[in-house]
Amino acid sequence: MKEIKIATTLYLYDDLDALPKEVILLMQKAIEARDKAYAPYSNFSVGAALLLDNGKIITGSNQENASYPSGLCAERTAIYYAGSQYPKAKIIRMAISAGSKNKQTTEPIPPCGACRQAIAEYEIKQDTPIEIYFMGSTGKVAKSNSLANLLPLVFDRSVL
């Protein structure tokens, strides 16, 4: 038996203003997108903004449904739109902001496992890392240099 330890690296910024200007602008798009969330069941709204290498910014928000599993997270709404509209463009970075009507979200809120799996597909497809920035509605911002850092032991096409 052999023990395997897996380490990952994240960078934590005290607030949005500590980030480079272009990242602040992208996060502001994510925050604006959060206001367009349709989340009457969870009261938890998420916005995501992607910067593509063609200069386009794609945004998405979570869209819920009375049949709960039919809803979709903000990150997948955005990345599937980007993939369907700009299939050849590479994704440079993604900014995510999550907020709840029920409580203040001041700590970074990472993308869920299903969204990490979806983003991983595009990172592997384009063969360059996607930077991921995530936060609550205010406060600290976390950065991962790649999706791979957020999803060790990824299930990918290599096993198929």
Ligand code: THU
């Ligand atoms: N949600 C997202 O949009 N992204 C995530 O990464 C986690 C969860 C949404 C789904 C649902 O509409 C609400 O947040 C509560 O789970």
